[in-house]
Amino acid sequence: MRKGIIKLIDWDRLGFEIAYEAGNGQEALDILKSEKVDVIITDIKMPVMDGIELIKRVSEKFENKPAIIIISGYNEFEFAKAAIKYGVNDYLLKPIDENELIQTLEKIKTRILSEKEEYKKKELFEYVRRNSAFIKALELQNNDYLVSSSKDGVKKYLGISKQEAFQYEDDLTIYEKLMETEKSVNTKYSDKCIEIKCYWDSYFNLLFVVNTIQGYTKNSLIKQVFDEIRDILNLQAIIVQEYVSNQKIHVLYKQLLRKFNFVQFYEKSGIIEASEIGEFEHYLEDKKLSKELIRLIEEKRFEDINIKISKFFDECHTNKVSPEVIKGYILLAVLEIIDYFEAYQMLETDSIKLIFRSNIQRSKFLDGIIGILNQIINYIDEDSKFNGSSFMKKIELFIKENYNKDITIKSIAQQFYINPIYLGRMFKKHFNMPFNKYLHLVRIENAKRLLLKTDMKIYEIAKEVGYSDPDYFALKFEEYVGKSPSKFRNSVSANDG
Structure with a gap:
């Protein structure tokens, strides 16, 4: 029956993998003590330990218990009642209906993925909260908070680095990367009595605190741990120093930052002990x-x-x-x-x-x-x-021919292959006004001509002389002429009459 269920459906297509098989409840329980699974499919009648006893033990022993599907040939109330009591997800009767099993698995998969997503969000929230509390304590120099976890027999190391790419990434993405790095390294070195914590400050600096049992861990292993962090996060260098209980961690943090700036400036790579850098020269003889x-x-x-x-x-x-x-x-x-x-x-x-x-x-x-x-x-x-007046006449002619287009000092500079900043300074010197003011004057003069010589509507004139926004055109017209476009047209018409 077990082998038949394995071949009955396409597990990969459903997003599942057959992880383990067991011939009875005791074998299954032994596996579950050391291995984590998402779903258990079990019969009820089995030797050594039956299915009801198995789901009872799973319910009692495991905090995050797997989803459970019971498959049985017994359609009896007592079995169903026990299944409900121990939180079984579904109770399927033999012979197995393929579609029924697939539907059950798909419902379970949806729930598991949803729970994992919620757990990940909660985990990330807790990580961000922890990071914020640590960095705030560091900035406020609350050393009691920072070293509260220190115990006798524990050695601590502080590492500092920077990942330039983090400046352009979303904050939550960075926090997630740091959290995953922390989990990955701690899992790998859990049997070595090593624990790391990753932090990220408001200046894009990365901080790594490594705790290890004194006398147990060699310096070479500490370097190996930092190398692991460096590879995962693609860091050029990490500067590291051990700190002891009588040190102020915020003082050490500032010292290491200065040394890391030196390391980064001179593009050193690898895991660098702070003692290798030594002290800096804070004076530079004037070499003219x-x-x-x-x-x-x-x-x-x-x-x-x-x-x-x-x-x-x-x-x-x-x-x-x-x-x-x-x-x-x-x-x-x-x-x-x-x-x-x-x-x-x-x-x-x-x-x-x-x-x-x-x-x-x-x-x-x-x-x-x-x-x-x-x-x-x-x-x-x-x-x-470009210091001659003949060049500025070319610029003036270009503006008068193109004033109604979207031109700027930068676009004109590109047209004439000249530095835009230099052109702006020359323009102001030659015309005794900045470029923008000159362009407005040219546009307003042409607008006045159109107001007097044509029956074009004001919004049409605005567009004709280079203003996409009629309200802005009216505002600039009044600023330079002293009256609105419509009043200007009416006043001139009245005078002519």
């Missing part, structure tokens, strides 16, 4: 980098600029200069270069903000600096290339 870069820019030795900056970073790495000090020094150098070449519009670009970004890698930082210097070089070239 800005003066040397200015000379190279003037001499148009562009390749040497990259070499010079790379060499500067190598020296800082050798001398263990803090990344924050390097960024401050470079920022000052860039500002001095901008001031020297009077390229003040560079201060308005997003690129300059790169200097202030924390936790950035050396290669990205270097690319950003080179990018800013290239903009300065382009600015110098454009300043000599």
Whole structure:
């Protein structure tokens, strides 16, 4: 009968897998003590232990008991009553009806999946709540909360890392990844007396707390645990330090963050003990980098600029200069270069903000600096290339021919192959007003002409001169003319009359 049920239906298609078989209730109970299953299908009349005794034991012993289907040739009230008492999901009579069994399994599957989803949501909620409480305690420096779980004989390790991709992912997705990482590693190392907890702070930093029995776990195994975390979450590096009960964990957290910033800036990889980093140099002797870069820019030795900056970073790495000090020094150098070449519009670009970004890698930082210097070089070239009034006449003619289209200073700059920031500054200097104001004036003058010379409706005129929103057109018209389009048309008509 058991073999027949296994062959009766397509279990894979239904989303089930036959995990175990047992010849009687005792064999089944022995399996269930060590293995977790979702569904039990059992007969009632069996040797050693019958089905009623089996479902009774399962009901008493297992908190999250599997779904149970009874298959029996006995259509008796006492059996049905016992089945109800112990929460049996269905009671099917022999001979087995294939469709009836499939319907029962599909109902059970729907319920199991729903329960698993609810359990996962509850589990995730509890994880987020725990994470928030820990990070809040860390920020408020509530050390009592942070070390409350510490016991004699337990060694603790704190690891810190960062996953740049997490900045672009949904928060709950990240929490789920961390929760699954935690469960996976704890399951793998449960027999080694190791427990990890993963946290995520408001600055996208990842924190890992590892507890282990003192004297039992070797340092090599701790490194192996952190390597496991690193592989699962695809991290470049984790910086690790053991902490003892007399330490303040929030102080250790800040120390490790500074060291991790150093590790990340210089693109080190692997599991790094904090003691390997040592202390930083928080002072940088003025090497007049800005003066040397200015000379190279003037001499148009562009390749040497990259070499010079790379060499500067190598020296800082050798001398263990803090990344924050390097960024401050470079920022000052860039500002001095901008001031020297009077390229003040560079201060308005997003690129300059790169200097202030924390936790950035050396290669990205270097690319950003080179990018800013290239903009300065382009600015110098454009300043000599587009400084004549004949060029601005071309711009003026282009606007008068295209004022009714969706044009911007950026689109015009692309049309004439010029830096938009530089064009904006030249435009304001030449026309004594910003581009947007000039464009409004051109459009309003053409609107006035259409109001006087045609019978077009106001919304049609608005669209004709480049305004998609008639209300906005009316607002700008009144701002520049002093009266609404309709009043302007009526007042001129009245004067003519």
